[in-house]
Amino acid sequence: MDFPFDAPTHCAPWVNTPIDTSEPSIARVYDAVLGGKDNFAADREVALKFLEVPGAQVTPFDNRRWLKRVTQWLVGQARIRQIIDLGSGLPTTSSIHEFAGQVADDVRVVYVDNDPSVLAHGRALLATSDNTTVVTGDVCDTDALLTDPDLLNLIDVERPFAVLLASVLHHLPDGEDQRVAAHLRAHLRPGCYLAIANFHNPGPSDPRARAIESALVDGGLGSGWVRPWPQHRMYFGDLDLVPPGLCPVNEWRPDNETPDSSPVHHLYIGGVGYRPEAGLDYS
Numbered sequence: 001m002d003f004p005f006d007a008p009t010h011c012a013p014w015v016n017t018p019i020d021t022s023e024p025s026i027a028r029v030y031d032a033v034l035g036g037k038d039n040f041a042a043d044r045e046v047a048l049k050f051l052e053v054p055g056a057q058v059t060p061f062d063n064r065r066w067l068k069r070v071t072q073w074l075v076g077q078a079r080i081r082q083i084i085d086l087g088s089g090l091p092t093t094s095s096i097h098e099f100a101g102q103v104a105d106d107v108r109v110v111y112v113d114n115d116p117s118v119l120a121h122g123r124a125l126l127a128t129s130d131n132t133t134v135v136t137g138d139v140c141d142t143d144a145l146l147t148d149p150d151l152l153n154l155i156d157v158e159r160p161f162a163v164l165l166a167s168v169l170h171h172l173p174d175g176e177d178q179r180v181a182a183h184l185r186a187h188l189r190p191g192c193y194l195a196i197a198n199f200h201n202p203g204p205s206d207p208r209a210r211a212i213e214s215a216l217v218d219g220g221l222g223s224g225w226v227r228p229w230p231q232h233r234m235y236f237g238d239l240d241l242v243p244p245g246l247c248p249v250n251e252w253r254p255d256n257e258t259p260d261s262s263p264v265h266h267l268y269i270g271g272v273g274y275r276p277e278a279g280l281d282y283s
């Protein structure tokens with residue numbers, strides 16, 4: 001198969017990595033900004049720098065609400081019954097299988113993360129159902145990920161499935177983000193979906209975007225880049241976009257839980273791409 005990008009390069013091996021609480025981790029900093037308890041001083045130090053940017057504290061909550069609406073649209077409207085949540089994070093708030101379960105009780109969900117804290121917490125919380133599992137995996141190694149025996153126990157990749165990739169690509173360096181998105185797209189057969197959301201840099205009109213980036217990248221985490229609109233659009237490549245397309249997450253099929261005005265809503269954008277299947281109505 002020909003990819004428009006080179007094979008992934010930068011991701012270091014993570015298997016059996018011990019939990020290091022002296023350094024901030026992406027999953028635990030995110031847990032801290034969402035008000036969770038699974039974080040340590042090093043994580044809270046970065047979280048505080050992020051929260052000092054005016055309005056920034058809203059974006060993780062906007063993201064979680066978007067994930068709920070996307071999941072419930074995928075299950076309710078698109079009839080998806082298999083979901084792979086890549087870079088799932090700690091189960092700080094309600095998880096994807098809970099969102100899905102409010103719509104249908106036969107949805108299988110595989111959570112994937114490369115942070116050992118996520119595996120530890122996830123196994124404890126999610127091992128309660130035959131329809132969910134947690135897999136350690138690196139989004140940069142898509143081929144290994146999508147052939148993982150534990151993932152394949154729940155997901156039949158010959159049938160339609162959805163991939164969620166929220167707040168993950170902005171933690172990959174320039175180039176690696178596009179490579180990962182391209183490799184994922186190549187694995188999507190007709191009827192599959194790819195939902196992506198990330199920090200957005202609208203340019204000099206809103207310096208808070210760069211302030212968020214600086215708080216995360218220079219504040220100790222080393223990643224958390226904000227990118228302009230065209231780079232986000234490229235993530236979806238040749239996929240079609242579910243209406244309303246790529247937009248601030250609060251404008252994506254809002255419901256009565258979605259804030260109708262937010263001073264920062266253009267700093268966080270997302271969309272849902274799909275490979276069309278003949279005879280289906282995607283409106």
Ligand SMILES: C[S@@+](CC[C@H](N)C(=O)[O-])C[C@H]1O[C@@H](n2cnc3c(N)ncnc32)[C@H](O)[C@@H]1O
Pocket residue numbers: 011026027030063064067086087088089090112113114115118137138139140165166167168171
């Ligand atoms: C900011 S959290 C987002 C969690 C969840 N997706 C959400 O949007 O609410 C990003 C997650 O991606 C994970 N992550 C970052 N790089 C990754 C990689 N290369 N492979 C797998 N997971 C990764 C982190 O460990 C973290 O749990």
